Amino acid sequence: MGDLINIKGSREGLRMHLAESAEWPAILAELHEQLGEGGDFFAGARLVIDVGDRALSEAQLAETLEVMQTYGLQPDSLASTTRESRNAARALGVTARPSAQRKTQAAPSSEGEATLISRTVRSGQVIRHQAHVTLIGDINPGAEIIAGGSVVVWGRLRGLVHAGALGNRNAVVCALELRPTQLRIADVIVRTPDDQAETLPEIARVEHNEIIVEAWRIHKRLKADS
């Protein structure tokens, strides 16, 4: 990962920081690369573009939006400390807000941290997180969890889960009741067989290009950890 662009999940959604001092063409190339690597993780997401102290021109913002659109990303708003950038945002119909770059630069980890969520995720709701997701509660049909890492559900999983959405095939999905409408790990997709009646805790992982699902047993744990 280059340090020109840093995309992180936060409470308000995804936030993309563009390095303030780098050359613009380098930033744009890096943007193409990072969003391309992300694959499905970004599809349909909204993110805050944070350019910090950079004075972004209208043309530069338009280029950025074009690249984002290619990968299915919508701008939520543009965060900046400069008037030029904010004027560019207004001209292109993007909400402008003050930059929070200063504050977040202190956080060193670009991998992000696991998140713990305690609620029912309902139809139409999407949880998007760049690292592991632990959920205490149910994921109902029509809900989606998209995680860069593994997904652990202490409850019923009946919606759609995409683990390892940034391409990590070592990600696993486990749930007390694993009955997703569809399950994706990295680029591998399965749907639950229609006749499945198991309600045991199960774990899903990728083996030989296929997602396999097994009942949760303690002796399997070491394998799943590796």
Add this chain to the structure above:
Amino acid sequence: MARVITITSGKGGVGKTTTTANLGAALAMQGARVAVIDADIGLRNLDVVMGLENRIVYDLVDVVEGRARLRQALIKDKRLPELCLLPAAQTRDKDSVRPDEMIGLIEQLNGEFDYILIDSPAGIEGGFRNAIAGANEVVIITTPEVSAVRDADRIVGLVEAAEKGPPHLVINRIKPRLVNRGEMFSVEDVVEMLAINLLGIVPEDETIVTSTNRGEAAVFDQRSFAGQAFINIARRLNGEDVPIIALHDNQGMFDRFLGLFGRNKA
């Protein structure tokens, strides 16, 4: 302060309007001052179900746009003097009203009523937003069908996001024989899926069709099981502890309903 309760569902045709009309009548029968508001602008029905269609002079949009005072637009029920209807406009659409105008309207009604029930349109768009804007409680209606429960789940999420507190659930049109044969969701299945407080269950009942077409609430009909179920729901809203029939005793509930149905036919 009135309790402002929006009745909504996401999916159409599950019984929002019937529930609003019957709960309004049941609460008024129990002595409360009740206003029911039809927020389904452009597809108004509540007035028809309540048999008040021919009394409409002014409607909700007339009030919002200043052509009529609220008092002029409110229609008194035929039987219950404590029950009033604020009808929707039929010749306009959902965009004729903004959420802040709905809130203003409800504030005007607030001092004069104990309950304000708002009949929401189907869907999750502007009309639904208008309907929940002024509410402080939400009742979600569903039927025990996959699509209705899915939509109800979506609505629960939206209601929670709008910070209206946890919504209540009414499961409408339960067909015990189908549940018994495993061909329909049971009450438990639905409650487990939606994980919200169950306010009541209403059995499928042919008398609803008759009473709706006549423009009379089913709660006036002592022989209507659905009507009696709505009365029980109104009592629970009033804070009475009325048990939901044998929720934990499936077989018992089925037997009882089957028995009643049998008698009904005879």
